[in-house]
Amino acid sequence: MSAQFEPVWHALREKVESGSVPGMVAGIRHAGTTEYFAAGVRTLGKPEKMGTDTPFRVASLSKPVAGALAASMIADGTLAPDDPADVWLPELAFPRVLTSPDAPLESTVPAVHDITVRHLLTLTHGLGAIFGSTPLAQAMNQSGIAPSAIPPAMTHDEFMHRVGRLPLAHQPGARWSYHTGSDILSVLLARAGRAPLHEILAERITAPLAMLGTGFFGDPAGLPTAYRPGPDGLEVLDAPDGVFSREPAFEGLGGGLVSTVPDYMAFLTALSQDTLVPAEQRRLMTSDQLTATQREGMEGMAGPGVSWGWQIAVDTDGGGPWTAPGGYGWTGGMGTAAYVNPSADFIGVLFTQRAMTGPDENFNYFWEPLAAAL
Numbered sequence: 001m002s003a004q005f006e007p008v009w010h011a012l013r014e015k016v017e018s019g020s021v022p023g024m025v026a027g028i029r030h031a032g033t034t035e036y037f038a039a040g041v042r043t044l045g046k047p048e049k050m051g052t053d054t055p056f057r058v059a060s061l062s063k064p065v066a067g068a069l070a071a072s073m074i075a076d077g078t079l080a081p082d083d084p085a086d087v088w089l090p091e092l093a094f095p096r097v098l099t100s101p102d103a104p105l106e107s108t109v110p111a112v113h114d115i116t117v118r119h120l121l122t123l124t125h126g127l128g129a130i131f132g133s134t135p136l137a138q139a140m141n142q143s144g145i146a147p148s149a150i151p152p153a154m155t156h157d158e159f160m161h162r163v164g165r166l167p168l169a170h171q172p173g174a175r176w177s178y179h180t181g182s183d184i185l186s187v188l189l190a191r192a193g194r195a196p197l198h199e200i201l202a203e204r205i206t207a208p209l210a211m212l213g214t215g216f217f218g219d220p221a222g223l224p225t226a227y228r229p230g231p232d233g234l235e236v237l238d239a240p241d242g243v244f245s246r247e248p249a250f251e252g253l254g255g256g257l258v259s260t261v262p263d264y265m266a267f268l269t270a271l272s273q274d275t276l277v278p279a280e281q282r283r284l285m286t287s288d289q290l291t292a293t294q295r296e297g298m299e300g301m302a303g304p305g306v307s308w309g310w311q312i313a314v315d316t317d318g319g320g321p322w323t324a325p326g327g328y329g330w331t332g333g334m335g336t337a338a339y340v341n342p343s344a345d346f347i348g349v350l351f352t353q354r355a356m357t358g359p360d361e362n363f364n365y366f367w368e369p370l371a372a373a374l
Contacts, residue, residue, distance in 0.1 A: 001035050004373055009037045011369045012350075016040040021335075021354045022234070023050035023224060026366060027261040029269060029347040030374065036261060042224035042353075044234065052261060055218040056351040057226055057244050059149060059255045059332030061264065063182050065205065066253035067311030068271055069189055070121055071281035072204045078192055081118040085125070088191040089115075089184065091164030097126060101169040102134040113172045120185040121310040122289045124297075126168030128177025131300070139166055140180075147179035149237065149333050149355065151248050151256040156187040159250060176290060176297035176308060182254035185311070190251070197251040206263075209270055213260040220245040223258070226334055228355035237334075237355055253311075255332065261349050264338060268347050272340050285310040286328040286340075301359040322348070322371035331356065337363040344374055 001009065005028055015021050016039045023040025036052040073079045086093040092115045096108035111126075119125035129147045130137035140146040143162040144153060152159050163184060169177065186197055193200040198216055206214050220241040227234040238244055244258055259267075270276035277285070288307040290298070295307050305317035309328065318324040322341065329339030335352035350366045 001037070002033075004030075005035055005037075005370075008366065008369045008373055009039075011365055012037060013039050015365050021352050022227065023054075024350060024352040025050055025052055025054055025056070025261045026351070027052075027265045027347075027349040028370060029265060031345055034265060034269075042222075043240065044225070044227075050224070053213060054224060054351075055213050055222055055258045055260050056224065056336060056353060057149075057218075057238065057332075057334045058257050058259050058264065058336045058351065059334035060179070060182075060330060061259075061332040061336045061338055062253045062255050062257040064271075064312040064330060064338075065201070065257060065267065066182055066185055066189070067121065067285045067309065068267070068277055069201060069204055069253070070117070070185065071277040071285045071310060073189065073192060074117075075278045075281045079117055079188075081116065081121065083117045084114040085117055085120060085184075085188060086114065088188045089160060091160040092125075092184075095126070095172070096167045097171050098136060098167050098169055101130070101136070102132070105135050105139060105167060108167045111168065111172055115172045117185075117188070118289075119172050120181045120188065122294070122308055123176050123178060123181040123311075124173050124290070124294050125181050125184070126170040126172050126174065126177065127163070127166070128169075128180040130169065134169075136166065136169055145180070145183075147254070149255065150243050151252050151254075152183065152250040155249055156190060156251070159183065160187055170297075174294070176294050178297075178301060179254050182311060183250075183252045186252045186254065186256075189253075197253070201253075205267065205276065209263075209266045209276070211259070211263040211266055213258075214263045214267075215258060216248050216251050216256050217244055217246055218258040224353040226353050226355065229357055234354065255334075261351050264349050264351075265347060268338060268340055268349070272342065272347065286312060286314055287326075288314050288316055320367065320371075322367040322374075331363065337366070339367070346370070346374060
C-alpha cells in the first residue's frame with residue numbers, strides 16, 4: 001500500500017482498537033489507482049479476521065444499485081421516468097392521501113397526480129419512513145412494511161398488497177420520504193423486467209462487472225456478525241447464519257443487498273466512468289432531482305447542501321472537506337458508507353458491521369483523514 005493513505009488506515013485501526021467497531025474494510029480509488037484495507041475480526045471473541053473480500057450487509061447502499069438498475073432500463077426503453085407506476089403496480093392505482101400526515105387512516109382525499117416511476121426514483125411518491133407515532137406509522141409497522149434493517153418477510157406481491165391498502169402521507173410529488181419507495185421500485189423493476197430481481201440484477205450489473213460477492217444473501221461461512229449498540233455494549237443484530245444467509249422472500253434494493261468493498265468499488269467506478277449506464281442517464285441519476293419543497297423532507301436526515309437524484313444523495317454545495325458540488329453517495333444503516341467526488345477524482349467505500357444509531361452518526365473518522373491525504 002502507498003504511504004499516501006497510511007494516515008487513513010491508521011485512523012481505521014484506531015477505531016477498531018477502541019472497541020467501538022469489531023472490524024471494517026475500506027477502499028479508496030484515486031487517480032486511477034485503487035487500494036484496499038481490512039482490520040479487525042468478523043465476530044467478537046472469534047479469531048476469523050476481516051478480509052478485503054468479506055461480504056457485508058450494505059443496507060441502504062443497495063439504493064444506488066436500484067438507481068443504476070432503473071437507469072439501465074430507462075436507457076433501453078423498458079421504462080420511462082414519467083410512466084405511471086400502476087402500469088406495473090396496479091396496487092398503486094387511484095391512491096388516496098391523508099388530509100394531514102398525522103390524520104386518521106380514514107381521513108383521506110384523492111391523489112392529485114398518478115404515482116410515476118420518477119416519484120419512486122426520487123422517493124417523492126408520498127409514503128416512507130415516519131419519525132413519530134402517527135396512525136399511518138402504526139399501520140405500516142403492523143403490516144410489516146415499515147422501513148427496517150431487515151427486508152420485509154413477505155413476497156413482492158404480498159408487500160404491494162399491503163402497501164396498496166394504506167393511504168399516502170403526502171401527495172405524489174410533494175415531498176421526499178425515505179426508503180419505502182425504494183422497495184416499491186424493486187417490485188416495479190422485477191415486474192417490468194419480467195424476471196426475478198436477482199436475475200435482472202445479474203444480467204445488467206453484477207455479471208458484467210464480475211461482482212461475484214454481491215447478491216441478496218451471503219454464505220454464512222463468510223458473513224460477519226452484524227451488531228448494534230445496546231445499553232451494555234454491542235449486541236447481535238444478525239448472526240452469520242441469520243436473515244442474510246439465505247434466499248429472502250423479498251428481494252429488495254431498499255436495503256437487501258450483501259456485497260464486498262471491491263465489488264461496490266467496481267460498481268461506483270463503472271457508474272462514474274459511464275460504462276455501466278449511458279452518460280445521460282448517469283447524469284440524471286447523480287444530479288439534483290428535487291425541488292426546494294420536496295427537499296424539505298430530507299433536512300432531518302441529510303442536513304443542508306444535500307439533495308437526491310435517482311436513489312442516491314447528491315451534494316449541492318460541498319459542505320465537508322471531502323465533498324464537492326456534484327459529488328454523490330450515501331450511507332447504510334448497518335454501518336456502511338460510499339462517496340464519489342468527481343472533481344477530486346476519488347471514490348471512497350467503507351463497510352463495517354456496526355449499525356448506525358441514527359442519521360446524526362457519521363463516518364468522519366474515515367472521510368477526514370482521507371480528505372487530508374488528498
